[in-house]
Every structure is written in structure tokens, then in C-alpha cells.
Amino acid sequence: MNGPNAKDWALPSHPKLPKGKNLAVIVLDGWGEQVPDAYNAIYVASTPTMDSLKKGAPEHWRLVRAHGPAVGLPSEDDMGNSEVGHNALGAGRIFEQGAKLVDAALATGKLFKGAGFQYIQECFPDGTLHLIGLLSDGGVHSRYDQLQGLMKGSAAHGAKRIRVHILTDGRDVLDGSSFAFVEQLEKDLEELQKQGVDALLASGGGRMYVTMDRYENDWNVVKRGWDAQVLGEAPNKFKSGLEALKHLKAENPKFNDQYCPPFVIVDDSGKAVGPIVDGDAVITFNFRADRMIMLAKALEYDNFDKFDRVRVPKIHYAGMLQYDGELKLPSKYLVNPPEIDRTSGEYLTKNGLKTFACSETVKFGHVTFFWNGNRSGCFDEKLESYVEIPSDQGITFNEQPLMKALEIGEKARDAILSGKYDQVRVNIPNGDMVGHTGDLKATIVGCEAADKAVKMILDAVEQVGGIYLVTADHGNAEDMVKRNPKTAQPVLDKNGKIQILTSHTCAPVPIAIGGPGLSPGVKFRTDLPQGGLANVAATMMNLLGFEAPADYEPSLIEVL
Numbered sequence: 001m002n003g004p005n006a007k008d009w010a011l012p013s014h015p016k017l018p019k020g021k022n023l024a025v026i027v028l029d030g031w032g033e034q035v036p037d038a039y040n041a042i043y044v045a046s047t048p049t050m051d052s053l054k055k056g057a058p059e060h061w062r063l064v065r066a067h068g069p070a071v072g073l074p075s076e077d078d079m080g081n082s083e084v085g086h087n088a089l090g091a092g093r094i095f096e097q098g099a100k101l102v103d104a105a106l107a108t109g110k111l112f113k114g115a116g117f118q119y120i121q122e123c124f125p126d127g128t129l130h131l132i133g134l135l136s137d138g139g140v141h142s143r144y145d146q147l148q149g150l151m152k153g154s155a156a157h158g159a160k161r162i163r164v165h166i167l168t169d170g171r172d173v174l175d176g177s178s179f180a181f182v183e184q185l186e187k188d189l190e191e192l193q194k195q196g197v198d199a200l201l202a203s204g205g206g207r208m209y210v211t212m213d214r215y216e217n218d219w220n221v222v223k224r225g226w227d228a229q230v231l232g233e234a235p236n237k238f239k240s241g242l243e244a245l246k247h248l249k250a251e252n253p254k255f256n257d258q259y260c261p262p263f264v265i266v267d268d269s270g271k272a273v274g275p276i277v278d279g280d281a282v283i284t285f286n287f288r289a290d291r292m293i294m295l296a297k298a299l300e301y302d303n304f305d306k307f308d309r310v311r312v313p314k315i316h317y318a319g320m321l322q323y324d325g326e327l328k329l330p331s332k333y334l335v336n337p338p339e340i341d342r343t344s345g346e347y348l349t350k351n352g353l354k355t356f357a358c359s360e361t362v363k364f365g366h367v368t369f370f371w372n373g374n375r376s377g378c379f380d381e382k383l384e385s386y387v388e389i390p391s392d393q394g395i396t397f398n399e400q401p402l403m404k405a406l407e408i409g410e411k412a413r414d415a416i417l418s419g420k421y422d423q424v425r426v427n428i429p430n431g432d433m434v435g436h437t438g439d440l441k442a443t444i445v446g447c448e449a450a451d452k453a454v455k456m457i458l459d460a461v462e463q464v465g466g467i468y469l470v471t472a473d474h475g476n477a478e479d480m481v482k483r484n485p486k487t488a489q490p491v492l493d494k495n496g497k498i499q500i501l502t503s504h505t506c507a508p509v510p511i512a513i514g515g516p517g518l519s520p521g522v523k524f525r526t527d528l529p530q531g532g533l534a535n536v537a538a539t540m541m542n543l544l545g546f547e548a549p550a551d552y553e554p555s556l557i558e559v560l
């Protein structure tokens with residue numbers, strides 16, 4: 001990686017704040033600030049520790065922006081997410097993120113002129129173009145209008161045969177919305193057929209059960225997708241996508257979009273219409289990395305032992321973006337990823353500071369990979385310890401809402417008490433992972449567990465005379481229902497039932513600082529009302545006794 005020379009990596013000392021204080025950084029995943037009512041799981045939950053921090057407002061507690069342009073997303077309507085949130089927290093600057101970069105590359109047509117697309121195009125005369133990704137307009141991992149642009153543009157640039165392999169959402173968008181997305185997709189494919197392109201939906205499955213696992217929590221998820229997408233094999237076979245969803249839902253009263261079982265579309269003779277074979281091209285159209293990396297490895301690596309691929313077709317594969325800058329995976333991609341460089345983690349190591357980072361598997365990469373600018377691995381193994389607590393596999397987290405919050409708290413506590421680290425950072429997942437299930441009761445339990453974990457860490461900070469910084473990456477658990485934007489009242493569906501919100505929100509998130517090591521004159525500035533997650537990195541550097549690099553977003557604190 002290019003970077004400043006050694007001299008420039010040195011951070012100047014802060015004129016007023018001392019070095020040598022332990023700093024605990026706690027990111028509560030999916031923990032926003034919203035109207036206090038019965039559907040705000042955080043408000044309903046008993047969270048004495050987080051409540052006590054709020055009493056420090058405005059000097060030691062405030063809100064920061066965690067959505068839209070504040071984290072590099074296209075518009076104010078874009079909710080925050082873990083990738084952009086942790087990127088901003090770790091890098092201290094706002095980078096235009098995947099969603100925006102793909103929009104621009106499609107709008108200018110640059111996407112179709114780049115080396116990545118040309119590599120894909122080489123297969124067009126004889127092969128099929130397969131498009132694999134998340135089917136929704138959530139804007140977190142992918143967006144439907146971008147898939148439309150990709151399909152149309154590919155046809156215009158010579159693709160004669162297109163097969164789409166969908167992952168139904170219901171997590172970044174309302175559960176049940178997949179029916180409408182599939183209907184729209186099948187219409188769009190028909191339109192392409194009228195123009196002479198042999199375009200069909202080929203396979204599908206729910207994102208959490210098929211393909212979109214992350215951080216290698218459960219390779220079975222990716223295998224289910226591989227079998228349907230590549231081998232054309234699934235227990236469920238249908239003539240169309242809509243028929244598939246209707247049938248699977250009728251069969252199972254608990255059906256939801258996130259966990260839809262895998263299916264393949266077959267022709268009249270019962271043959272799968274779109275297995276991936278030698279000579280084909282494959283694009284994974286998600287722009288976000290974490291949940292596409294495992295499939296990218298299966299598609300790209302010669303030496304691969306995570307599951308039996310049975311048949312490994314010789315294909316030209318490209319990602320919408322390059323998902324991992326360190327692994328250079330995938331090697332071919334359509335749009336250059338944001339160049340997130342000189343992250344706070346890298347600065348800390350260059351200045352000799354020691355870091356401990358921990359979460360459970362499903363969020364582990366958030367405090368490591370995303371935090372470090374979509375880069376796997378440490379900057380300096382001698383200075384960094386990354387600890388992953390294995391997550392439960394094969395369950396929806398409303399079944400285990402405590403998750404590993406207390407185990408994460410214990411690891412952080414021990415790391416703080418060991419006195420070995422300057423910065424101890426964790427991600428506590430409950431508000432988000434349980435919030436995504438839409439189960440209000442379980443989310444309340446999860447928030448209570450998260451609060452206990454925070455207490456455990458703050459107690460350790462107290463013992464060593466350290467400093468804490470508690471914040472979140474975006475909202476989720478604070479709002480569990482879809483609301484009328486004008487009245488803020490819950491919206492009812494056609495059966496009169498309240499519509500459950502499984503997704504993130506556009507709410508701001510809290511940030512609190514404190515601990516016995518915090519110098520008495522430190523308080524939040526009042527001249528940064530629009531402050532966002534990208535302002536946190538400079539704040540952390542100050543609390544560690546350093547000035548932040550000049551191009552970082554300004555620190556949220558001042559010293560009187």
C-alpha cells in the first residue's frame with residue numbers, strides 16, 4: 001500500500017492531552033436514537049449502563065450522524081450499515097462508497113468500458129453471462145436499479161444469453177417484498193427476451209440461508225448456493241421465480257425472504273435452465289464485500305477445500321467491486337473500490353501503539369476488516385491482537401439473543417486489565433443481529449445483554465484508570481416497525497397487522513466518552529452539530545494523546 005514515508009506517519013503529540021491512557025472503544029452494532037415508544041427495543045429494554053452515559057450530555061454524550069452522505073452513501077434516504085459505518089469510524093474520513101461508485105460508473109457508461117467488463121465480454125460470443133446477487137433496493141449490499149443497468153448494458157454490449165441467480169432479501173427491506181422484486185425482475189427479463197436476448201431467472205434462495213454468509217461462519221450456506229447456481233441442483237424446482245416463492249411460502253407458514261430455501265428454475269423437460277458451465281462469465285453484482293467474499297473464493301480459487309465443489313467450471317469471473325484489497329479478491333472487477341488508505345489502525349501501529357480487537361464471528365470483520373478499510377489481516381502482528389469468538393451457526397439470532405455479548409465483554413475486560421494494550425476495541429452485535437430478525441421481544445433481551453457487556457468493559461476501564469468511547473455504527477434496534485413518515489405511527493399491512501421493520505434506520509447514533517483517565521477539561525465541541533462517524537477517529541487519536549492527520553474529519557472534542 002502506498003502511504004506517507006515513515007516521518008509522515010508520526011502523529012504529533014496533542015498539546016494538552018497525555019499519552020499512555022488505555023482507551024476502550026465499544027461499537028454497539030445497530031444502536032440508534034429514536035422516539036421512545038413500545039417499538040423502540042432499546043428504550044423498552046433495561047439498559048442502566050447506556051442510560052447512565054446519557055446523563056453526561058451534552059459534554060460527554062451526544063449524537064452523531066451514521067447514514068447517507070455522512071458515511072459516503074448517495075442520499076439522505078440511505079440508511080447506514082456496518083460496512084460504511086466501520087469504514088468511517090476506522091478511517092476518519094468520508095469515502096464515496098460502493099453504492100455511489102457503481103451509480104456513477106453506470107451513469108457514465110464507464111463500467112462497460114473497463115478491463116473488468118471487457119474480460120467478461122470475452123465470453124459473450126459463445127457463453128452465458130450469469131449475474132449473482134442480492135435482489136432488493138436496500139442499497140446496503142446491492143440495488144435493483146443497478147442490476148437493471150447491468151442487464152441492459154450487458155445486452156447492449158453483446159451478451160446474448162443472461163441467467164440471473166437471486167438471493168431474496170427481507171433484511172435490508174421489508175420481509176415479503178421479494179415477491180414484488182421477483183415479479184419486476186421477471187418482467188425485465190421478458191423485455192430483454194423481446195429484444196432477442198435469451199434472458200432468464202435461473203436460481204434463487206434466501207440471503208441468510210443461501211450464499212451470503214460472512215467471515216466464514218458457515219460454509220454450508222455458500223455450498224447451498226453453489227449447488228443451485230453452478231451445478232443447477234436444488235431440492236426445489238420450479239418454472240418461474242414467482243411460482244417458486246408462492247409455492248415455498250404456501251408450504252411453510254414460517255417462510256420469510258431471508259431464509260427462503262434454495263430453488264432452481266427448470267424447463268419443460270425438468271432441466272435446470274442456467275447451471276454455470278465452461279466458457280461462461282459470472283458477475284457477482286453486490287458492491288458490498290463481506291457477504292460476497294466466500295463465494296468469490298469458491299469461484300476464483302484453484303485450491304479450495306471449504307466444501308466439495310463437485311464441478312469447477314472454467315469461467316471468467318468479476319465482482320462488481322474488488323471485495324478485499326489485501327487478498328486482491330476477486331482479481332477482476334467492474335468498478336474500482338473506494339481507496340480507503342491511512343486508517344487510524346495503521347497510524348496507531350506506525351506510532352507503536354498496541355491494539356486489541358474482538359467480536360464474535362458474525363461481526364468479527366467489522367472491527368478488523370471494515371475498520372481497516374476493507375483489508376484483511378493485521379498491519380503489524382507484533383502490535384495487534386485480533387480475537388474472534390465463534391458465533392452460533394445455523395440459527396436465527398432471536399433464538400439466542402444473548403449471542404456472545406458477555407464473552408466479548410470478558411475478552412475486552414481481560415485485555416484492558418492485562419495493561420498490554422493502548423486501544424481495546426470491540427463490536428457488540430446484539431442490537432443489530434437480533435434486530436434483523438424483527439423479533440421485538442428477543443431484541444429487547446439482546447439489548448439488555450449488550451448493556452451488560454458495556455458495563456463489564458467500563459468497570460475494567462475504571463480499574464485501570466482508562467478512558468472509554470462508546471458509540472454505534474448505525475440504527476436498527478431502536479425502531480422495530482415501519483412508520484408513516486408524516487405521523488411516525490406504525491404502518492399496518494392489508495391484514496391490519498403492524499409491519500415489522502427488520503432493516504437498519506437513518507437514525508443518528510450516540511457517542512459517549514468518559515472514564516477516570518479522561519482529562520477534566522475534555523468535552524464535546526458544540527460547533528460540529530453535523531458531526532458523524534468519520535469524526536470519531538480523530539477523537540480517538542486525541543484521547544490517546546495525539547493530534548489526528550490534517551485531512552481527517554475534525555475531532556469531536558475540545559480541551560478547556
Ligand SMILES: O=C(O)[C@H](O)COP(=O)(O)O
Binds near residue numbers: 030082141
Ligand atoms: O448484511 C447484513 O446483515 C445486513 O444487510 C446489514 O447489516 P450490517 O450492515 O449491520 O452488517
Ligand SMILES: [Mn+2]
Binds near residue numbers: 081473474
Ligand atoms: Mn452494523
Ligand SMILES: [Mn+2]
Binds near residue numbers: 433436476
Ligand atoms: Mn445490520
